[in-house]
Amino acid sequence: MALDGITIANIVTELRSSLLGGRIAKIAQPEADELLLTIKTSGGQKRLYASASASLPLVYLTGENKPSPFTAPNFCMLLRKHIANGRIISIIQPSLERIIVLEIEHLDELGDLCRKKLILEIMGKHSNIIFCDANNRILDSIKHVPAQMSSVREVLPGRTYFIPDTMHKADPLTVSEDDFAALLTEKPTALSKALYTSMTGISPVAAQEICYLAGLDSDLPPSELSEDLMTHLYRQFTLFLDQVRQEDFHPAIYNRNNEPYEFSSVPLTHLTGCSHQDYRTISEVLSSYYAVKNRITRIRQKSADLRHIVQTALERNRKKYDLQARQLQDTQKRETYKVYGELLQTYGYQADPESKELEALNYYTNEMIRIPLDPTKTPLENSKRYFEKYNKLKRTYEALSRLIVETKDEIIYLESISNALDIARTEDDLAEVKEELTQSGYVRRKFTKKKETFKSLPLHYRSSDGYDIYVGKNNFQNEELTFSFASGNDWWFHAKKVPGSHVIVKSNGEELPDRVFEEAGKLAAFYSKNNGSPKVEVDYVEKKHVKKVKGQKPGFVIYHTNYSLIADTDISMLQEISES
Structure with missing residues (x-):
């Protein structure tokens, strides 16, 4: 979820309580599109981080410092010249726009009191940090936007700053009921989309929440709403935004399957499949949410080369499997050739010279069949020719039957590697997968004196009844x-006939409650190739019945006398224990 106007309002409230009256002690520009202000306040030193990154624009208070380049960029030098030691006198958000305006009071070269504005625009790819004088004249910006880049607004020194109204959206904090109804009904689209495309600062998630609170289908066209329903929707819309007017914020991260799914400054009751974790400030939410998201993104990027190797090998083996399957299908004629050869040995004397076929009784089926003949050969020579075809196809069948099993096993193995890459959370996890690919011959080993060591540990969960589950x-x-x-009486779980994780429940020699089996089944389903399916069949058995297949690759096992259950992939009720 991008920062919408409601989240920005929460940030502004937090910045007002923390930074108003504070003096800017240090200005740094760690990256080309980032700004880090150190501000001394009566409550101590604070750091304000602002990023105008097109992919991840952010504003929040942080306790972390970032190293700055040896030579400060021009924009940073200009800010230091004008507002170093300046005092923040106001922090505002125009309407419900994704814009924060910091008004700063400082002394100029002559000692006169002056005011400047530092404007933080958090607008996706159009994000920017703009420095203006008191008359809204742009002094500089972290990103220059000439006319060639934007016909709507130039962002260059000397130009007048204004907020472009390209979407002609209404201010949701002041819109009247009549204007609200008129704006929505003129949109030939779904109700939720009409809300966020008509109102400033309303995100798709907030629009979904408003529809949910009103008890209306978010996909319903606004034109189909009666006057009473539109009035009801407007009242719910107003009640929802009263939280912003009253600064009644409840920062939280919503998790789905133990991973961050959304964050919000107001309750999102429509996310029924998510658990939520409340935070004291919106800065803590943003810092935590994007730290996890960045870690996941970074691991995805670092695993790209391994994914390419695995995917290439998978495609090659799948093509090989399809070819072998077709060739195996072609060998099905071998038994027919064997019968032809035997019947020709028995009835060949009945064939007329230079005949192109022989009709004979098939004593295996007690039916008459026609046997094609080569008229230039004798019946015995035709029989010999059919036996040669039979023997050739038999050898091909026997070889392909073995090869196709090996190819199928290799596909399953590579799919298990692909699943491991999806599960990987740390660089140690990736290193362990890489080592496995190296041992399997897919990655060439680099000879080094340094011995590879791995700190990767299995995932550890605690069931609702207090039993330890490992993945x-x-x-x-x-x-x-x-x-x-695992010991012999522990329970072993695995998604049926698909690549996935081995899940072990430590039984402690006790009889497990039914709920433990259900929760372990959910984990086996979630950490399998069938993760996206609503229901997954899971096999489970006591560990003592699971056997290693000699000569097979790691993770391949066989088991008998197992039980099965159907599980979904919702593991939100399970507590994950941090690795130690």
Whole structure:
């Protein structure tokens, strides 16, 4: 979720309580599109981080410092010249725009009191940090936007600053009921989309919440709403925004399957499948949310090369499997050739010279069949020719039957590696997967004196009844969990007939409650290739019945006398224990 106007309003409220009256002690520009202000306030030193990154624009208070370049950029030098030691006298948000205006009072070269504005625009790819004088004349900006880049507004020194109204949206804090109805009904689109495209600062998630609170289908066209329903929607819309007017914010992160899914400054009751974690400030929310998101993104980027290797090998093996399957299908004629050869040995004397076929009784089926003949050969020579075809196809069948199983096993193995890459959370996890690919011959080993060590550990959960559940993140961990860590009476879970993690429940020699089986099944379903399915079949059995297949790759096992259950992939009720 991008920062919408409601989240910005929460940020402004927090900045007012923390920064008003504070003096700017330090100005740094760690990256080309980032600004870090250190501000001394009566409550101590604060740091304001602002990013105008097109992919991830952000504003929040942080306790972390970032290293700055040896030579400060021009924009940073200009800010230091004008507002170093300046006092923040106001922090405002125009309407419900994704804009924060910091008004700063400072002394100029002559000692006269002056005012400047530092404007933070958090608008996706159009984000910018703009420095203006008291008359809204642009002095400079962190990104220059000439006319060639934007026909709507130039952002260059000397130009007048204004907020472009390209979407002609209404201010949701002041819009009347009549204007609200008129704006929505003129949009030939879904109700939720009409809300966020008509009102400033309303995000798609906020629009969904408003529709949910009103009890209306978000996909319903606004033109189909009766006058009473439109009035009802407007009242819910007003009540929802009263939280912003009254600064009644409740910053929280909403998690789905133990991963950050959304964040918000107001309750999102329509996210029924999510658990939420409340925070004291919106800065803590943004810092925590994007730290996790950045970690996931970084691991995704670092695993790109391994994913490419695995995907290439998968495509090659799948093509090989399809070719082998077609060739195997072609060998189905071998038994027919064998019968032809035997019947020709028995009835060949009945064939007329230079005949192109022989009609004979098939004593296997007690039916008459026609056997094609080569008229230039004798019946015995035709029989010999059919036996040669049979033997050739038989050899091909036997070889392909073995090869197609090997190819299928290799596809399953590579899919398990792909699943391990999806589960990987740390660089150690990736290193362990890379080592497995190296041992399998897919990655060439780099010879080095330094020995590879891995700190990657299985995932550890605690069930609702207090039992420890462990999940392997790759085949090495699956092998270790099942055959070294688990004892005979522990329970083993795995998604049926698809690549996935081995899940071990430590039974402690006790009989497990039914709920533990259900929760372990959910984990096996979630950490499998069928993660996206609403229901997944999961096999489970006591660990003592799980056997390692000699000569097979890591993680391959066989088991008998197992039980099965159907599980969904919602693991939000399970508590994950941090790795130690």
